[in-house]
Amino acid sequence: MKKFREYYEKTPFKFLSEKTIRVMKLTLLLSILTISQLWATETYSQMTKLTIKLEDVKISNALREIENQSEFFFLYSPKLIDVEKRVNIDAQNQSIKDILTDIFGKEVTFAVSDRQIILTPNDQSEVLSAYQQKRQITGTVTDKNGTPQIGVNVVVTGSTLGTTTDINGKYSIDVPQGSNSLTFSFIGMVPQEISIGTLSQINVTLAESAIGLEEVVVVGYGTQKKTSVTAAVSPLQGKEIASTPITNLSNSFGGRVSGVIVTQTSGDPGRDASNIYIRGISSTGSTQPLMIVDGIPRDFTKLDPNTIESLTVLKDAAAVAPYGVAGANGVILVTTKVGKTGAPSLTYNGYIGFQNPTVLPKFVNGYQYATLKNAAAQNEGVPLPYSDYALRKLKDGSDPDAFPDPNVWDLITRNAVLTTHNVELSGGTEAVKYFGSLGYQYQEALWPSTSNKKYNLAINIEAQATKTTKLSLNVNGRVEKAAYPSILPGRIWELLQYVNTKRGPLYFSNGLPGDKIPASIFGSGYDDVNTMALYSKFSIEQELPFIPGFKIKGTIAYDPTIVMDKLWRVPTHIYSIIDTSKHPYQYKDAIFDQTRSSLNQTFNQYNQLTYQASMYYANSFGKNDITVLALVEAKNNNNLSLAASRRNYNLDVDEINMGSSSQADMSTSGTSNASRQVGYLYRVTYNYSNKYLLETSGRYDGSYYFAPGSRFGFFPAFSFGWRISEEDFFKKIGWISNLKIRGSYGEVGALAGSPFQYLSTYDVYGPAYVLGGQAVQAINSRNENNPNITWERARKRDIGLEVTFLKRFSMEVDYFYEKRSNMLVIPDVIVPIEYGIGLSQVNAGIMKNQGFDLSFSYNYSISKDFEVSLGANFTHARNTLLKVFETPTTYDNPNRRITDRPLGTQFGFHALGFFQPTDFGADGTLNQGIAIQPWGVVKPGDLRYEDMNGDGKINNDDLTVIGNPETPQFIYGISPNIRYKGFSMDLLFQGAAKTDRYLDRHMVWPFYNAMNAYVDNFNYWTPENPDARYPRITSAPTVNNSQTSSWWMYNVSYLRLKSVTLAYTIPSRITEKIKIHDVRIYVSGQNVITWTDLINYDPEGSSAYGNLYPQQKVISVGLNVKF
């Protein structure tokens, strides 16, 4: 009996590694059991005769050769059978028994059962007979709360014999005589080994495992156990974001995931996506990451957050290499939920939120405007525009029509509603699992003409069609109805800044509009954008039981999207008083912009068809685990657009057919385009004893962008991991439960620029000109072609450390270094302007990007009812342009050189401050020695710039670095969470640093382009206020003071309470009475508080002159019910 035990303990017949998903493991186990039932039959083996001639080969190779030539396969333990021994075989038409006897002599006994042959050492042959004597053990597996655990692996310890628990947590297993114990294991649980003894029933309570260790993470084209991952991968669970009032999933990363730098520049409903930079910016070309939904390249940003199982950010070469050319900027994998085995589970999640801008500029009121204007006029020595009478009227507000005090913020909606509802059904059996979800989101905006309605439907069905065949069908649809006014929010935001007392009131006291902004917001027509997007996917996965651990899979995904845009513009009316000396005032109506209505309709269709075929093999040989993945992917995109428009509507009926029938008032346009990509990828992982991990992956990728011959590139990556904590010498250090060092190196491609730059072709466009009174088409040469254009290459290095100690703290830190070469840059400096044509991009730029990212988590259960946790992450990324095309003018000036500086470094004059009266002589001329500034006569209170080269005059040679790139170099998040009984509080603080933004025009300068001024502008220079924020006040910004200079550069670092959720789960003893499983109510906030030095604007904006729909602060109340 002892020998028998040793046999099974030492020789696990592991056919699949733990990385493989559980279902597959089970199926294979079942097939092996099936094989054992066929033990007695010997038909095939008796009939088959083989001819083999091999010299000096390992026995293992000989056996493989036999497997190849026949349908036999061998079961043996390499520990017990010396298969390394070299033998000669010369068999002519011999039976298998004869051949094996030749090979092994008397050392080994072999039992042949049809096609299966079990080899055992001669001295242990009794195990074979023992093997066939079994007894049954049954039981139930539960968690600490007594909930039955479904799908727990129950295995005879050290063997491949096993089963899983059913829907009620029950199992039943036949164990061979002499079996010692059973091992119970499940993802996320601590495995348990229970001694069998004489028991026939074993009930087990599994405990949850220490954080993270058994976690499975999604990686490119598969999943891996967190412990065996050798790449830099950051997961984000869908449940973390499902309750936060965000409208676009791209806004869910900030501060939650290490290695991700995000900026959200707009809060416009439906157009509020963030820019995502994984590990910062590494190229002058495209920098946005690849987005994958359920394995298919697709945009995830508008999916229903409730349907998201997880979001995973792939960061280093090892992680992104399988995406080849599309992976250089990192990859975001989104996995949608699938059904879980069990009784149908119905949940509802919904909230209603109220939105307000995070910040609104503080404009001057009418009286302040007038005093500021008068101060400017006084400065300039021109007559004062506002008399004492006018000032008095503006102050007392007694004549709001002639002396108005318009406040634009009166026009905007406060507490605009944002509401989301989602119903989800999930359940299934081992055979069929289903998941269905229906979501609805409605978002109001700062004005009633903008709103967004979104319907999301998701259906996922997985079926185990046969024991070895799995089918899955995956449909995710979205209907989005976005309504906007006929003008873009940027323009509205610009118009808002024009409003001032001089232009008149928003509305006269009789209700007539006095400014174009009310009409622009409320009555300019509409722009309705209706989107129908469907993601559909069908895949079939087939296991091949005769090759253990091998399966093939085919997937086809068809994703059509249709966008309809209907833009209806109507004339807008504005009233004014022509002559304020005549009472009562007479109001005149006038039309602003077009005098008749017009309609533009656009139809865009985007179709994507993706095919994938893959082979996957996973097996264990002793302590060696191997997995191999090979996959082919092809992606075809076909897009078309069609548009029609008419103008000069006689009747205001918003249909194309109702428009003017004059030919000149009609127009049509349309085009189509296609894109193609084909890739072949592999990944091989090797794992020895769960200590030493090796992985290589790569992709041979082709794209239609380039000329034949330059289309395909090969992008390999290698990575390793060493789990030091698994080493015997380390196991003594009990307080560190996990310590892993990993590293990766690889090359990835990047598809920057635009397609067809290799072609020497001409653009055709029209209408291009008018000849003979008729519109004519034209042909124009495109940029000079570059037949050799090909991929950008990114070489990525990463070294990471993962550590868990005291079972509560875990930390992951990565240093990364990327060098982007072959970077596509426009070599325009190599030809003179007289060359007369632009050049295509060439693969010539070089850029590096390096930094670190770190994530940290801490969990502590003070008692069963009281838990605290803290998560934190930091990311730093800094790039440097190593080689770009640069003219000698900037390259030779160390202050102005672009090369060797971060991309987006901001240049300008260095402002020394203001000229003070002491800088001028008695005659008003500048003192000797002060550099001459070329933008007109300067006066005290004007900005003075530094003469960097000391030549006594300020010109472009004096430009220098005045600011960091706008994209933050440093971003971080800190998330403390507390749970006490049914209460929980989750906070997320998020911040960014090392980011500067240049503010100009109406964002800072008073009266720019006849626009308004800010209250802050009162802090202008006077002899009494020499250290003012703003230069001497002028009626419009002077050329001198509006030069790009450090004076207007703002550090836009910030820290904000990005999200907060307070929740209470009603105890189930109460809810059970009304037959409800779980009820959770919560209050949630987004962008709740922001700390920053910037005034009037949100620090996350961009430099688009502030003409952006502002970021929103949302406070919501939600309900979560599980029936």
Add this chain to the structure above:
Amino acid sequence: MKTMNNAIINFKCKVALLFLMSLISCEKSLDVSPKDQVTDNTLLASTGNADLFLNGIYASLPDVYNMQESEDAWTDNAMCGYVYYVSRALINKSVYTSANAPTYWTQYVNIRKCNLFIAKVESSTLPDTWKKLRLAEARFLRAYFYQLLWIHYGGVPIITEVLDKNSQGDSIFRERNTDGETFKFITDECAAIATDLPVKPAETGRATKGAALTLKGWCELFEASLLKNPENDKTKWVLAASTYKSVMDLATYSLFPDLETMFFEGNNNNVEVIFSKAYLGGTSLGGSKEGLWGTRIVGGAQVGYGAMNPSQELVDEYVMANGLPISDPASGYNPQNPYVNREKRFYQSIIYDGSFWLGYEIVIKQGLGSRNATDLSNASGGGTNTGYGLRKGLDPKYAINGYSRLNSAGFIIFRYAEVLLGYAEAQNEASGPDASVYDALNKVRARSGLPPLEAGLNQDQMRVIIRRERRVELSFEEKRWNDLIRWKIAEINLNSTIHAMYIEKINNIWVYKIIPATDGSRIFYANKNYLLPLPQGAMDKNSKLTQNPNY
């Protein structure tokens, strides 16, 4: 049963294999071609196709009617209504540098297109008659583009072939040709192609013999003027006069009866037009001059940017209806009622206090709450800075704020009145005010209802009249800057202050007062501003270029 299973598995394997194979053969599917582009072969497949390339060159003529400020805002004719526009911020104060000056250097893009067209067509097998005509058109356009460069920069690199960095290496970097070489190239080209071009084009808008000769005459007039002819070599004037005379002798052009509607879309390519840039309203090719240059607030709504504010200096140049200048005591001009009994062109060209526009009376008086009142606060984008608005050439139908691109009216580059005035000037300088000079001038004046000039004027008196006539007749047609430059009077006229009309109520009477316009002071450096600086970008990329003096 087992065999059955195996068969199924086998079948599945085969399906999987087929699937894989089908993907592997996908490499060919990467052969996608763009659907909005054509190749060389298509380009030269027919005259019709090749015509499309020339269309694109015509389309590259400067788009004056979509510029927020035309060159007239650089001059003493007007000032821009916006403080930060290039004319007011840089040109008027002469603070521009090679880094920020307006650039014409981009004409080399158009020049390359011409060179490419010429090279491709010359070597093609397309019909010779077609080739001859189209090559002449392309050469005309190229000469026109070089003219823009020559006037603003002096001598520039003359490039007549398609530069190719791969085959030509460093020889793509060219030095500047001399001023004289550039002038000679332009006028030689015009002379050479004039015979190939038709007098009447098959399609309006195409280059004609008249256009080529007018371009030649204009360059010769420029070359004969003081700036380029300090010794006053009379033969240069003779040459200009004779070229203009040859245009007159074509007997194809005459003056359009009404100067106001001549610029409207209904009168595109009328009898007076020699060459124009075409527009097509309602498309991206439409013009927006009304929305950009037109009076800002009319009837309460903003219908224009008000970017062009005519100066008091220009207004004073309009004579009285009796033909006498306002400075003449006999003219009957009343400074306290300045807008009565002026010549017709004043009313056609200028919006002033009390005039009507779009059916509304324009109020530019102070203190009435009118947003068109003179803007003394220098607030960019307020009312007018000068007390005047632009009317000339603006079609009330299209008075819509901003870039409406609704107007189909062409921008007239050359018209017959300019030929007559150019002839009169050249002839007066070459041989004094002979009858042909009187005749040419009187034709132009008669169209606007002015009496014929009195006889017996001497050359200097005639020069004064010609220059005033030219300024008034061709105002806001992008001619004034070039005239100020070539007459070398910019250093006088642009070293002064632009004036405005300020109408305020004193003792219950509206008083007309001429004041310096706010921000109306001008600076012009005679030692450099007669030429623009070469753009710094061009200097940076081509070390063989030399900068114009004192930049």
